[in-house]
Amino acid sequence: MKIALMGNPNVGKSTVFNVLTGSNQQVGNWAGKTVERKSGIIHRANEDIELIDLPGTYSLTAYSQEEIVTREYILREKPDVVMAMVDASNIERNLYLVLQILELAPRVVIGLNMMDLAKSAGITIHSNKLALALNVPVVEIVAAKEQGIEEFLTEAIRVGKLKKDPLSDDIPYPEELENRIQAMERLLADTIWATKYPLRWLAIKRLEQDPEIGQTWKSIPHTNQRNKNPDPCCDPGDPVKYELQESVTLPGDALLQAYEAEGWTKDHFEMAVADAKYQYISKILPEFRIHENPVKRTWTDRLDEWILSPFWGYPIMIVILSLVFWFSFVASAPLGGAVSEAMAWAADVIVAIMQWGHMPDVIQSLVRDGIFAGVGAVLAFVPQIAIFFAFFSLMQDSGYLARAAFLGDRFMQLMGLHGKSFFSLVSGFGCNVPGIMATRTLEDPKDRLITMLINPLIPCVPRLGVMSAVVAAFFPGSRGAVIMVSLLLLSMLLVMFSALLLRRVVKQKERSAFVMELPLYHMPTMRNILFPTWQKTYSFLKRAWTFILVASIVVWVLSSYPQGASMNATWAGKMGGWLAFIGQPLGFDWRIMVAIVFGFTAKETTLSTLGILYGVAADASQSIAQAMTGAMTPLGAYTFLVVYMLYIPCLASVVTTYKESRSLGWTSFGVAYNLILSFIIGWLIFHGGQVLGFQ
């Protein structure tokens, strides 16, 4: 039996899904989309049930990627039962989706959630009367307390096992619309294709001239796909792929033209159908909902008075974001340090074993300086990323993230971006990897792509660390602060410029709308925070480790061959020498170029590379920076800082961009854009500075 879980965003669907499937779930992406696909097999009543968690949507039109995925699943896969989750505190809009589901799927069970939230807002819903009004079974659940979930499933299974589809009432449409729907129904009734879907739904979609009507899709069998070792947590699932099998021309073109002449265009039909559904909901609403004192101020009203206040809104946001950053990227430092030390210790142990086994020195060095050092450098960031993800889930689930998007939208508008991009960009100051991953909350794929590509221009915590060490050495005292601020302003300016530029490069048919729900605040459950945190961290590691391993080995080979050579004579050193001609116009010597080449894996290594090249202890950042002062003018140092801040942040961010954009082309574009932009700006600053008489 196949059961699909559907509902609006923020309705508690994932809680229900997590409780029912436990750890027995597969998380991946929908074929060709970056929308998460979650499914799980559960055993009930001597049967294997495939439960699929469809993305949260407001309707079944094809507005966002989430809606396309949901609709295609319902149309093409035809689940046996749909478990429709409904938010009792916001029942009118939630029922709009339920009515659409009811027209399309004959077997539906409603799970009524958030009754407590509704109660605090003065709303009482009588679930038995709701069931009567819609003629659909309704189960009350408290997802956060894991109550009623099993009953919800039992009811779905019962409905799934019925011999005949239960009859649900048709939505009564106003007469002039109803007549037109029925005329279309009569025309379609004789087509063989039409037997696949409920006739009434088909007639409405035909009138709305829905492109998918008339198409038959075939799912490509699993065996063609590479899915050799399914992983219990985060294997990419089995993305169901479809191909168009045939396209049937349905009757009714003449009728559609006749209606159009009467003023009933497809837009008009869409509006009339939507309107009729809302009218119907308003009509039946008093049968099951009692709303006492609708103007009573709720908790959300009171909190929003502060959080969204024109005066306090931004200070509160800065405090919240600072706390998140402090916990994720500063307070977590000992954890990261512990990971590095553990890696170093493990490397020592393994090397000791190798020595005992008389392994060649090359292999020992590969293991210690290549694999363990390289992978360890990336692993040290994992605690930061995990803690950040936990806060991200907390903010998303509690409802704060939407508020941050509301407050940040003004700035994003200047860049032609969506309010939700704000959070991704702010996250970039912590670490670009979660920043890029946070673009998943954006509905429009083009907005996502642009946000993803400009994110690396934002200096992350490790880069800021290196930058401040260099600034302190070259520009002591209060001048340092001015220099640092000027660098940050430059990065923001370039982020803005790049967003506007990319807006022209990335073709976009229609500007995405900023119509965003501000959900009621509520306390998320521990499970809802820790589960996604674990999944995201694990999938980051799983995706990145092969790349990081390979890259670490490559860097080790480049930097240690020919064997025994000094750093400038190694292959990487020579590369720096060859690249010196690029650095020359910017006043960089070969050492800086070598450091830039090495910085590609992880930029925080730049200082230690420079330390080796300048012949100072590799672990004292102050002394390295001091050594640099002898070799560079302040203007040269400033140019270096600019280039350093702007070129590709690290290998992990490039890998993440590739995984999130699913496009090698755009990833290469991003890398090239970063490199070219950083050197152009560096050149401008170096020569502009010289003209202005700086040294």
Next chain:
Amino acid sequence: MERFLQDLKPGERARVERIEGGGALRRRMMDMGIVPGVEIEVVRYAPLGGPLQIRLKGYYLAMRRGECAKIMVCVPRQESSLAVV
């Protein structure tokens, strides 16, 4: 009295008359419950010319001013003075 939604002051309520323009934006608004006849209250404006927070059907929505300028509303005469809650 017909006005655009973006011209309403915080606390004012109005009934939706029609939505101008078409395409994805209008469909999106319909999905969120903005259809003719629905009562909308402007709760607040984000600072610096940012989006509007509006309330309809008992929930909150954020929309940009440009999008609100596509929604033609009708303010009931007597109610507009009482609506400040």
